[in-house]
Amino acid sequence: MRSLAWIIRATKENDILLATNPKSGTTWLKALMFTLLNRKDCPITKDHPLVTTNPHDLVPFLEFDLYANNQVPDLASFASPRLFSIHLPFTSLPKSVHESACKLVYLCRDPKDVFVSFWHFANKLSPQNVEIISFEETFHKYCKGVSICGPFWDHILGYWNESLRNPEKILFLKYEDMKEQPRLHLRRLAEFMRCPFSAKEETEGVVDEILELCSFGNLRNLEVNKDGKVSTGAESSAFFRRGEVGDWKNYLTAEMGDQLDEIIEEKFSESGLSF
Numbered sequence: 263m264r265s266l267a268w269i270i271r272a273t274k275e276n277d278i279l280l281a282t283n284p285k286s287g288t289t290w291l292k293a294l295m296f297t298l299l300n301r302k303d304c305p306i307t308k309d310h311p312l313v314t315t316n317p318h319d320l321v322p323f324l325e326f327d328l329y330a331n332n333q334v335p336d337l338a339s340f341a342s343p344r345l346f347s348i349h350l351p352f353t354s355l356p357k358s359v360h361e362s363a364c365k366l367v368y369l370c371r372d373p374k375d376v377f378v379s380f381w382h383f384a385n386k387l388s389p390q391n392v393e394i395i396s397f398e399e400t401f402h403k404y405c406k407g408v409s410i411c412g413p414f415w416d417h418i419l420g421y422w423n424e425s426l427r428n429p430e431k432i433l434f435l436k437y438e439d440m441k442e443q444p445r446l447h448l449r450r451l452a453e454f455m456r457c458p459f460s461a462k463e464e465t466e467g468v469v470d471e472i473l474e475l476c477s478f479g480n481l482r483n484l485e486v487n488k489d490g491k492v493s494t495g496a497e498s499s500a501f502f503r504r505g506e507v508g509d510w511k512n513y514l515t516a517e518m519g520d521q522l523d524e525i526i527e528e529k530f531s532e533s534g535l536s537f
């Protein structure tokens with residue numbers, strides 16, 4: 263990842279950033295946040311942008327898409343409020359994010375499911391002539407904190423602690439909670455993004471319409487996500503695997519599960535966070 267001090271220096275007051283550790287449900291939240299924010303201009307019809315465009319091309323990553331090959335991307339062309347995404351750890355965010363009134367939504371997920379999701383994703387993206395990465399070796403590294411955005415505990419705790427200090431600035435969400443009570447958390451998200459549901463929308467069932475549009479089953483079965491590629495060249499289908507809570511049980515041995523649980527307990531016990 264590039265040096266990031268210069269990224270987001272143009273952060274505006276009403277920008278909204280989605281921050282995640284990879285494989286925590288970014289694609290889902292991108293779809294939900296895009297749909298929430300743009301629902302006046304893009305009502306939920308068969309012509310909705312999500313029907314023809316993968317969520318990653320609607321909400322770009324600052325570090326992987328916009329700044330990857332361009333030191334001065336044209337951020338002004340994005341409609342306000344602008345919606346961007348980042349995988350950066352909290353400690354890598356530049357001053358402008360802290361100093362502006364821009365808002366951050368952080369989504370985390372059970373690290374065991376994140377690991378399994380990441381391993382599948384990395385193998386799916388490997389060129390065919392490259393040996394697929396070993397499950398055991400990758401697991402060993404993950405437990406030691408070796409992963410693309412640093413130790414998962416630092417990534418999560420960085421945003422978690424700040425969300426406790428500054429709840430107006432950071433909304434901290436969990437994938438598992440979103441799965442369990444999607445309506446509740448979608449309403450919280452809409453409030454936080456300064457676009458709460460009106461009484462009329464509530465009566466008309468817009469909450470459920472958005473959840474259905476952005477559901478795993480719906481997005482995965484769209485042509486664009488079955489056969490298409492995102493702008494970075496990755497297959498769209500790679501972002502939709504199972505979308506379940508607890509799939510780690512199908513891949514990690516009981517010992518591996520215990521090992522990760524011990525690390526989770528050790529790293530998070532004093533934080534009030536649990537998985």
Ligand SMILES: Nc1ncnc2c1ncn2[C@@H]1O[C@H](COP(=O)(O)OS(=O)(=O)O)[C@@H](OP(=O)(O)O)[C@H]1O
Nearest residue numbers: 284285286287288289290379477478502503504505
């Ligand atoms: N709509 C929806 N609802 C619920 N879950 C979903 C959805 N879309 C994608 N997914 C699942 O999210 C996992 C991919 O994580 P990310 O989107 O964070 O990947 S990435 O970091 O953007 O590459 C990956 O999880 P696993 O299935 O466990 O691998 C996806 O299947």
